[in-house]
Amino acid sequence: MELLLQTLVSGLLKGGVYALIGMGMTLIMGVMGVINLAHGQIMMVAMYITYSLFAIFGIDPYLSMAIGAPTIFVLGAAIQRYLLNPLMRIETILPENQVLMTVGIGMVLTESMRIIFTSDYKSVQVSYSNAVFFLGGVSFSMPLVIDFFLAVAMTCALFWFLIRTDMGRSIRATAQDKEAATLMGIDTERITWITFGIGSAIVAMAGAMLLPIFYLYPDIGGPFTRKAFVICILGGLGSTVGAIFGGITLGLAEAFGATYIAMEFEDMIGLVIFIIVLLFLPGGFKRLTGV
C-alpha cells in the first residue's frame, strides 16, 4: 500500500512538470499547426543557461528563471521569425519542411552545447536537492514538491494570459482560424513568433525546475521532445487543458512502469501509450472533454 502511494505521489509530482513541458509544445502546435521537434532541445539550452548562471554566479536555479526564460523567449521568437516563417512562403512538394527544419535546429542546438560544455554530465547541487520530508510514511522530494506547485502556478498564469489578455485572445483566435483572425485585424505573423517564444519560455522554466533533479548533458533534449509529443498526443493536439491531463498521465505511467515492471522500460512506456492512444482514442483527451 505504501509502495502504491509512494509511486502515485512521485508520478503525480513529476507529471506536473511534464504538463508544463507539454503545454509549451501544444501552444505552438495549436497556432502553427506544426510540431516543434526542437522542443526538448530548447529546454536543454535553457538548462545549460541555468547551469552556467549557477556555476559562475551561484544564482539559485529557481531565481535564474527570471533570466533564462526571457533569453529563451528571444531564441524561440527568432527561430520562428527568421527560420520557420519564411518557409511558409516557399512552394515545395513536402509540407513537412517546417518539421524537418525543427529537427535541424534541434541538432544544431545539441551540438553547439556539446562543443561549449562537452558531453560530461553536469548537475546543480543546491542545499535542498536531496531534501525529503515525510507525510504518513510517504516521502516527498523537496525540489519535486516545489516544482509541482510552481508548475501549477505557471499553468494558472498561462490560462489567465490566454483567456483574459488581449494578446492571449489573439493567440487563441489565430489558433482557431488564421484567415478569420487576419481579417479581424490581427497580425498573425507576429502572433506566430510571439507564441513560439512563449512556448519556448514555458519549457525553459520547466527545464530550470528539472535541473536540481536531473543530470544535464547535451543529449537530454531528444527524450524530452519525445515525451512532450506523447503528452500532446495523449491530451489532444493543440489542447492546453489536454496537455495537463497528458502530462500527469505520462508521469503516473512512467512511475508505475518503473515500480511494477522494470526500470529499463521507463522510456518505452511513453511510446506504448502513444500507440495505444492512437489505436483506441485517436484525438486524445480532447475528444472526451471537448476542450
Added chain:
Amino acid sequence: MKKHTFGIVIAGILAVAPLLIDNDYYLHLMILALMWVVIGSAWNLLAGYTGQVSFGDAAFFGTGAYTAGLLHDHLGWSPWWGLLFGPITAIMVAVPFGWICFRLRGAYFALATLALNEVMRHTATIMDGFTSGMAGVMILQSFTSKIPYYYIALALAILSVVCVMAVMGHRSGYYFLSIREDQDAAESLGIDTHFYKMISLAIAAGLTGVAGALYMNYMGFIDPEVVFSLHDISIMAILVGIVGGVGTIYGPAIGAFVMVLAQELFRTGGFGVITSLAESTGNASMITIANNMTQAHTLGFGILVVLVIRFMPNGIAGDWEMLVKAVTKKR
C-alpha cells in the same frame, strides 16, 4: 530511351569506375554512396512521391541488417541470405506499423515513424539474448577486396532506381501522386488510400532492408546504436532525399553522393587538408578549427539541414534550373 540516357551514362561510368580508381578509401566512399542511393530512393518513394514523410528509415535499415547478422549467428546461414530475408522482415515490421499509423496524417505520421525508430532501437538493445544487445553482431566478411562489394552495391542501387521508376510508371505510381497531392480527393475518386500508402511503405521498407543487409555484409559489425541511429541513418536518409531533390527519380542518387562526400568532409576535417595546414603553419587558430571541425561534424550536418531547407527546399534536381540561372546570371 532518350529519357533514360542520363541514367544509363551514369551507370556506365560507375561500372568502369573501379578499374580507374585503385584506392580502397575512395572505393569505400563509393560503396557507401551507392548504399545511400538505395535508402534515398526508398525514402523518396514514400515521402517524395506518396507524401508520407518518414523520420524512421533506420527502423527498416536496422531490421534488414539484424536479419542478415542473426541468420548467421543463430542458424549459421551465410549473411548474404540477408539480402533476401532482410527486406522480408523489414516489410513484416512495416506492414503492421503502417496499418496502425497511416490513420495519422502528415507530420503526425512522421512522428510515429520516429517512435518506431526508437522502439526498434530499444528492442534490439533490451533483447540481448537474441540480438546480443549493445555488444552487437559481428561476422567475417566474405571478400577482402572491395571490388565485389562495389558491384553488388552498384547492382542494388541500379535496381532500386529502376524499381522506383517502374512503380512510378505503373498505375499505382499515379495513385501515390494523387495521395500526395490531395488525399481526400484521391479517396473520393475511389482510391483505397490506406492500402496504397501501405504498398508504398512496403516497397520503401523492403529496399531499405536490402540496404541494411548489404551494410551488415560489408561492414561486418553492427550494434543498435549504429544501425538504428536517428541522426546517422534516419536524418541522413531525409537529407539525401532533400539535397538531391524530393519527388525526382535521380535526385536521391545525386543526393547520396553529395551527402556522403559532405559527411566525409566534415568527419575528416576537409579530408585532412585543414589539419595538415594547421600542422605545417603552426597557426594557433588553424589548429583550433582543425580540432573542432572533426568534433563538430554533427553540428555541420545540422547547419546543412537548416540551410538546405531554408534556401534549396526542392534539392539539386528539383531546383536545377534555378541553380543554373543563379550561376549563369553572375557571369
